[in-house]
Amino acid sequence: MAIEQVKIKRRTSTEDAEMDITPMIDITFLLLIFFLVASKMDTAGDVTLPPANNGVAVSVDDSVIITVEAGPDGKGRVYKGDNKDGSNLIVGDDETQAEAIAAYVDEVMLGEAKQHVLIKAAKDVKHKVVNAVAKAVGKSTAEFETLHVAVLEED
Numbered sequence: 001m002a003i004e005q006v007k008i009k010r011r012t013s014t015e016d017a018e019m020d021i022t023p024m025i026d027i028t029f030l031l032l033i034f035f036l037v038a039s040k041m042d043t044a045g046d047v048t049l050p051p052a053n054n055g056v057a058v059s060v061d062d063s064v065i066i067t068v069e070a071g072p073d074g075k076g077r078v079y080k081g082d083n084k085d086g087s088n089l090i091v092g093d094d095e096t097q098a099e100a101i102a103a104y105v106d107e108v109m110l111g112e113a114k115q116h117v118l119i120k121a122a123k124d125v126k127h128k129v130v131n132a133v134a135k136a137v138g139k140s141t142a143e144f145e146t147l148h149v150a151v152l153e154e155d
Helices: 022-038 094-112 127-138
Strands: 063-070 076-080 116-121 146-149
Touching (some): 063 094, 116 127
Parallel strands (some): 063 116
16 A cells, blocks of 8 residues: 655745725714814803802901903903992003002002902903902912902802
8 A cells, every 4th residue: 555645735824914994094084074164162151150158258348359340352450449440440451450459469468457358350250350360469479368259149
């Protein structure tokens, strides 16, 4: 009996086929562009703040008061004291106003020995205006206990 040797040809291993993801990336960018163009950005959304129900009463006699009201150009009008008298209006650009606010706080704190600073802002004043006034108060060299922002008291 003759034994025949049969050589079995082994398959050569084929490299794994790579998937082309370029069309998937194209579709993703097209969908992204579609949703960016089709969406509506609402930047002028008004927020109604709730009244404060856990506020702390601040003595007006012990506080330096700065009054802020909304101006026609979106910037706030800042007044020295608790009134909106034109003679107490702090005018100028943002940096000049900040220096004047800090000087006012220094003057009243040193002259009348106040302990607090109170910012009274009208309802329609933007937060960035109140924040700018608070930063200007922070530049003051006078030492005070706390900075308060007046809020609507709940009945």
